[in-house]
Amino acid sequence: MQSLTGHDLLLGVRRFAPRHTWTMPLVPGFTVLLHTDGLEERSSVADDDSPACLHRRLRTARRTRLQDLLEDAVADIRADRADDIAMLAVRLPAAG
Template sequence: MTAPTLTHRTQILPAVDPYQVAAHYLPADRANAVGGDWYDAVPGISGRLTAMIGDVAGHDMAAAARMSQLRSMLRAYAVDRDESPSALLRRLDAANHRLGDPSVATAVVAALDTIDGRHRLRWSNAGHPPPVLICRDGRVRTLSGHDILIGVRQYARRHTWTCALPPGATVLLYTDGLVERRGHSLDDGIARLNRRLAASAHGSLADVLTAAGSDTEQTDDIAMIAIRVPAADR
């Protein structure tokens, strides 16, 4: 399987009505432009959008190959199945164990849909840094709740968490390279990220990603994907 080479720049991805989507990838290995982080966003059944992000250990071609395999399997499940985020991660974990030596990875699967005219987010977290919800009034909320990493236990119990998305809100998924800094805890890094994001609440998705990536001490791959819901409910 050929590992994908992702560009180290911000990408405005094709819109999935009614959502806007943008992403950014910056590998630690600038020479080969490959690594173990990935992001994805795929349209699903009944107007659902499923966004995914993950991180396989390593920065080399082997890590990129393992990443590509996990990403491809998860993408296929998300397109084919009308299932919860936790169910998709359970399927990924089962396949990961049955197809040889399992790859250990963190991941978040987040599904956005509309119920009775209001937008909703459901997510499942396999040992990954928590998603962030950015409201138009500048409030920033860390979306807690997580389970065990992918590849550790074949039949690990997984949960789906749910929250309402206010009009114009942005959901940011990211990998740990964005918030890591020598001599500081991950919680410190997430708190710094949230402060940067609060100032970008009224900007474009590119502004959000630029703010998120500023003041970052990069020692690992960085991947981000941001999804924005319409400013007014339908």
């Protein structure tokens, strides 16, 4: 599992803010998960550890359907959280 480390100012914060382009080669069968910061924010976890917690949760997910992966990603998130979550998962077709 890899994370893309680049980021820009949030969309909609400043009109005409400069944007960057990052690339990463993807192989057949890879899954790409795009999400807002709300998925990583945890009141009980230091901000530096939040991405690691998300990676562990997704790495241990046993289900393979994309909908199931998204459900696993939010499985331990409390209902009374203050931040919203948006996710988009895309899986490249397997080779052959």
